[in-house]
Amino acid sequence: xxxxxxxxxxxxxxxxxxxxxxxxxxxxxxxxxxxxxxxxxxxxxxxxxxxxxxxxxxxxxxxxxxxxxxxxxxxxxxxxxxxxxxxxxxxxxxxxxxxxxxxxxxxxxxxxxxxxxxxxxxxxxxxxxxxxxxxxxxxxxxxxxxxxxxxxxxxxxxxxxxxxxxxxxxxxxxxxxxxxxxxxxxxxxxxxxxxxxxxxxxxxxxxxxxxxxxxxxxxxxxxxxxxxxxxxxxxxxxxxxxxxxxxxxxxxxxxxxxxxxxxxxxxxxxxxxxxxxxxxxxxxxxxxxxxxxxxxxxxxxxxxxxxxxxxxxxxxxxxxxxxxxxxxxxxxxxxxxxxxxxxxxxxxxxxxxxxxxxxxxxxxxxxxxxxxxxxxxxxxxxxxxxxxxxxxxxxxxxxxxxxxxxxxxxxxxxxxxxxxxxxxxxxxxxxxxxxxxxxxxxxxxxxxxxxxxxxxxxxxxxxxxxxxxxxxxxxxxxxxxxxxxxxxxxxxxxxxxxxxxxxxxxxxxxxxxxxxxxxxxxxxxxxxxxxxxxxxxxxxxxxxxxxxxxxxxxxxxxxxxxxxxxxxxxxxxxxxxxxxxxxxxxxxxxxxxxxxxxxxxxxxxxxxxxxxxxxxxxxxxxxxxxxxxxxxxxxxxxxxxxxxxxxxxxxxxxxxxxxxxxxxxxxxxxxxxxxxxxxxxxxxxxxxxxxxxxxxxxxxxxxxxxxxxxxxxxxxxxxxxxxxxxxxxxxxxxxxxxxxxxxxxxxxxxxxxxxxxxxxxxxxxxxxxxxxxxxxxxxxxxxxxxxxxxxx
Amino acid sequence: xxxxxxxxxxxxxxxxxxxxxxxxxxxxxxxxxxxxxxxxxxxxxxxxxxxxxxxxxxxxxxxxxxxxxxxxxxxxxxxxxxxxxxxxxxxxxxxxxxxxxxxxxxxxxxxxxxxxxxxxxxxxxxxxxxxxxxxxxxxxxxxxxxxxx
Numbered sequence: 001x002x003x004x005x006x007x008x009x010x011x012x013x014x015x016x017x018x019x020x021x022x023x024x025x026x027x028x029x030x031x032x033x034x035x036x037x038x039x040x041x042x043x044x045x046x047x048x049x050x051x052x053x054x055x056x057x058x059x060x061x062x063x064x065x066x067x068x069x070x071x072x073x074x075x076x077x078x079x080x081x082x083x084x085x086x087x088x089x090x091x092x093x094x095x096x097x098x099x100x101x102x103x104x105x106x107x108x109x110x111x112x113x114x115x116x117x118x119x120x121x122x123x124x125x126x127x128x129x130x131x132x133x134x135x136x137x138x139x140x141x142x143x144x145x146x147x148x149x150x151x152x153x154x155x156x157x158x159x160x161x162x163x164x165x166x167x168x169x170x171x172x173x174x175x176x177x178x179x180x181x182x183x184x185x186x187x188x189x190x191x192x193x194x195x196x197x198x199x200x201x202x203x204x205x206x207x208x209x210x211x212x213x214x215x216x217x218x219x220x221x222x223x224x225x226x227x228x229x230x231x232x233x234x235x236x237x238x239x240x241x242x243x244x245x246x247x248x249x250x251x252x253x254x255x256x257x258x259x260x261x262x263x264x265x266x267x268x269x270x271x272x273x274x275x276x277x278x279x280x281x282x283x284x285x286x287x288x289x290x291x292x293x294x295x296x297x298x299x300x301x302x303x304x305x306x307x308x309x310x311x312x313x314x315x316x317x318x319x320x321x322x323x324x325x326x327x328x329x330x331x332x333x334x335x336x337x338x339x340x341x342x343x344x345x346x347x348x349x350x351x352x353x354x355x356x357x358x359x360x361x362x363x364x365x366x367x368x369x370x371x372x373x374x375x376x377x378x379x380x381x382x383x384x385x386x387x388x389x390x391x392x393x394x395x396x397x398x399x400x401x402x403x404x405x406x407x408x409x410x411x412x413x414x415x416x417x418x419x420x421x422x423x424x425x426x427x428x429x430x431x432x433x434x435x436x437x438x439x440x441x442x443x444x445x446x447x448x449x450x451x452x453x454x455x456x457x458x459x460x461x462x463x464x465x466x467x468x469x470x471x472x473x474x475x476x477x478x479x480x481x482x483x484x485x486x487x488x489x490x491x492x493x494x495x496x497x498x499x500x501x502x503x504x505x506x507x508x509x510x511x512x513x514x515x516x517x518x519x520x521x522x523x524x525x526x527x528x529x530x531x532x533x534x535x536x537x538x539x540x541x542x543x544x545x546x547x548x549x550x551x552x553x554x555x556x557x558x559x560x561x562x563x564x565x566x567x568x569x570x571x572x573x574x575x576x577x578x579x580x581x582x583x584x585x586x587x588x589x590x591x592x593x594x595x596x597x598x599x600x601x602x603x604x605x606x607x608x609x610x611x612x613x614x615x616x617x618x619x620x621x622x623x624x625x626x627x628x629x630x631x632x633x634x635x636x637x638x639x640x641x642x643x644x645x646x647x648x649x650x651x652x653x654x655x656x657x658x659x660x661x662x663x664x665x666x667x668x669x670x671x672x673x674x675x676x677x678x679x680x681x682x683x684x685x686x687x688x689x690x691x692x693x694x695x696x697x698x699x700x701x702x703x704x705x706x707x708x709x710x711x712x713x714x715x716x717x718x719x720x721x722x723x724x725x726x727x728x729x730x731x732x733x734x735x736x737x738x739x740x741x742x743x744x745x746x747x748x749x750x751x752x753x754x755x756x757x758x759x760x761x762x763x764x765x766x767x768x769x770x771x772x773x774x775x776x777x778x779x780x781x782x783x784x785x786x787x788x789x790x791x792x
Numbered sequence: 793x794x795x796x797x798x799x800x801x802x803x804x805x806x807x808x809x810x811x812x813x814x815x816x817x818x819x820x821x822x823x824x825x826x827x828x829x830x831x832x833x834x835x836x837x838x839x840x841x842x843x844x845x846x847x848x849x850x851x852x853x854x855x856x857x858x859x860x861x862x863x864x865x866x867x868x869x870x871x872x873x874x875x876x877x878x879x880x881x882x883x884x885x886x887x888x889x890x891x892x893x894x895x896x897x898x899x900x901x902x903x904x905x906x907x908x909x910x911x912x913x914x915x916x917x918x919x920x921x922x923x924x925x926x927x928x929x930x931x932x933x934x935x936x937x938x939x940x941x
Contacts, residue, residue, distance in 0.1 A: 617926030621866040621890045629922055672821045718823055719928050
C-alpha cells in the first residue's frame, strides 16, 4: 500500500511549468456532398478537452502542448473518425471528412481497451453497448442487458444476481473492469453476481478472446470493460432522473444523476435504488427430487431483494492531461430460494404471506471502491496511471445448523462472511517510435487480502500479489494493413492460511478437531502474448482480422484450498494445492462487411487449453453429513470452439433490423464429455421501427419487436441435466414526450410476451427445474435536464 | 478480388464448424445414471410422512440398478430443524452410512435403531447411488416424523 501512496505523491508533484501553447483547428465536411457538418464534436482523448464545429464546420482547440494526441470526431448520422496527430512547434490545421452512415454503432466512439484507435486497426473485434442500448434492453442487471450481444451470456441466480459469461467462460476466466480497474469480488462463486449497477455504466465494451496481454491473469474468455459516463459539456449542469417499475416481481426503481462542469473541473453524483419481491413463474408446482412441491401464487418464495448504488466523481481537464477520482458503493441484498442450498424443510417452502421479505437463506454484498484515473502528458507522450482500492464485503446467511452429531449449534445465522480488500496500481506509457509504430509499455500490480468468518468453512484467509510487465505495439504497415502484437510477463504469489476447526459438544467441551486446509504458499511465473493483423479494403467495405494469443489464469484460491460440501450441489469439493496455471492458445478470426446501411460480422474462434482446471467425480462418497460424491479439482486439456454472427440492416432509414447468433462447442478429452454450464446455440432477431420523426408532443416514437430462439442443450457434462429449447418474444414502445419545454422519455415494454415456461441452461436454479420469469411488463420514465450556464 | 473474398468467407464458415466433427466416437462414455428402483421403509413404499418414535427400529430395503456397474450408495438420516435457531436439551439423531455395491442389480437391507433420546421433529432420509463412472442417481428423499408418545 505504501507504493500506492508514493505514486499518488509523485503524481501531484509533477512540475507544471508553462509550455508553448498551440492550437489545432480545421473543418469537418460530409465526404459525399462536401458540405460542412455543424455541431460535430471534436475531442482530444488524452485531455478530454475539445469542442463543437460551428455552422461552417469549423473548430479550434487551444492551449495545447507539443506532443502526440488522439482525436475523435463524432456527429449524428456519420461514422466516427479517429486521428493520431503530432503537434510540433506550430499550430496544426486539419481537413476532416466524415462518411454518412445509418448504423447507430458506427456513430459511437469505440475506444480500444489499450489501443486508442479505430475499429479497423485492431486485430480483435469488439462489441459495444452504450446507455441507450442498456436502457432498451430492460435487463434485471447490467449483465442481462449485455446478453443481447452474441457470445455474451449470464449465469443467474434468480433475479438480480448474474455473472457475465463470454463464450462459455465465466468467473476467473474472464475479466471485468470498471474505469480500467479489474473488479475483484469473489467472482469464483457461481452465485456471486457482478457488483456494478447498470445505471452506472456509461459505455460497455466487450472484447472476446485472449486478453491476458493487458491485464494478466484471467483474461481467457475475454474482457468486459465498463466506462462510466464522462464529463458533461463545458459550462453546463446536467442531470437526469429515471423511475421504473416491473410487474413480474413488483420491482420499483429510481436512478438519478447530476453533473456539472465549468471549463476545467467537473463532478458527477449518481444514485440508484431498486426494490423487488419474489418473482413469478408460469407454473404452480415444480418437481424436486421425487416430490411435487407447490409454488404459491406462482411466486417463488424468498427470491426478493434490493440493490442500492451511489457514486461521486470529481475530475479535472488540463493541458497536461486529465485526472478523475471516483468513490462508489454498491450494496445488494437478495434471498435464495430455500431449495437451492440443500433440501428444504417443509416450513421453508410454506407461504409466509409476504412476497417482499428477505428471509433465510440470503446473501448480502457491499462493494466499496475508490478509483483514481490519470492521463498525464510526459515527454510529449502519454502516461496512464490508475490507482484503486476495493473492499468487497460478502455474507451469506442460512439456518444455523451443525454438521456433527452432539455438536452445539452456532449462535448466529452467518454461514460465510468474507472481506476482500484489493489494491491496484497500473501504469501504461503510450509512445511512438515512428509515425507508423505506436507502442504501449506498462506495469500492472494487484494486492489482495481476504479475511473470513462464519459457521461454515469454504474460502480461507489469504494474501496474494500479482505483478505484470508488458509491451504492446501497433504497426501501420500500409493504409490497408495493421499488425498488432505484444508480450507480457507476470509473477504471482499466494499465501493461504491453513484452517482447522475445534468441534465442541453441547457443554462447549472440545470433542474433535477438523483440519480443513493447511498453509499453502505458491509462487507462479507466466508469460503471455498475442499477435494479429487487420486488413481493410480500400473502400472500407471489407475488414478481415486474425489474432493468435496465449492467455493464462492462475488457479483461484478455492481451486487450491477448498475442502467441504458445496450446499448448492451437495458435492464435496476438494482442492489441490499443487495446481498449475491454466494456459490457453487461442485463434480468433473476424470478417466484416460494411456499407452505409448494412453491417455483417462473423467471428469464429478456436481455443485450446492446457492445465484446464475442472471438478472430476472421484466415484466415492463424502463421509461428511449432507455430502454427496467427492469431486476433486484436477487439470486436463479442454477445447472451446464456435462462432458468432451479426447482421444489422436499415432497408429504410426508419427501420432497424438486426439478427445475431451464437454457437459454442466444448470438449474435455479426459472425461470424453463436453464442459458444464455451456450456453446452447441461439439466434435473436429484432426489428425497431421509428414510427414518425415527430407527432404532436411525441418525438421519435418507436416500436421494437424481438424474437429469440434458443436451442436445446444436449451436450452436457456428467451429472448435468440437458435443457430443452425455447422461444421468447419481447416488445417495447418508446418515445420522447414534450411537455412545455421539457422532454420526457418513456419506455414501455413486455418481456416474455407469451408467458413461456422455460428453463435456462445457465441458471443456477435450473438444477431444481425451476423456470425463469414469466411475462414481465415494464415502464420507465426518464427526465433529462441540461442547463447551460454560460456560452463560450 | 471478389472471388478471393468469397472463398475466404467459405473458409471461415467451414473452419468455424469443423471442430463439431471432433467428437470422440470410439469410446462410448457411460453417462447413464444408476436408478434407485424401490425403497421400502418398514415394509411400506409410501414415503408420505412416516411416523416414528424414539426407540423404534427402522428397517430399510433398497433396490438399485445400473446399466453398467454399480459402485456405491450413501444412506443418511439427519434432523431437518424446525426453523428455530436454538434448541436446548434435545439430541438430534443422525445416521450416515456408505455402502459398497457391485453388479447391475443390488438389494440392500439396513436396520437402523432410533435412539431413545432422539429429539422430536422432522428428519430427512436420503439415499443416493453412484456407478463405476461416477454417474449419480436422482436423490431419493423421504420425510420422517419423530414424536415421543
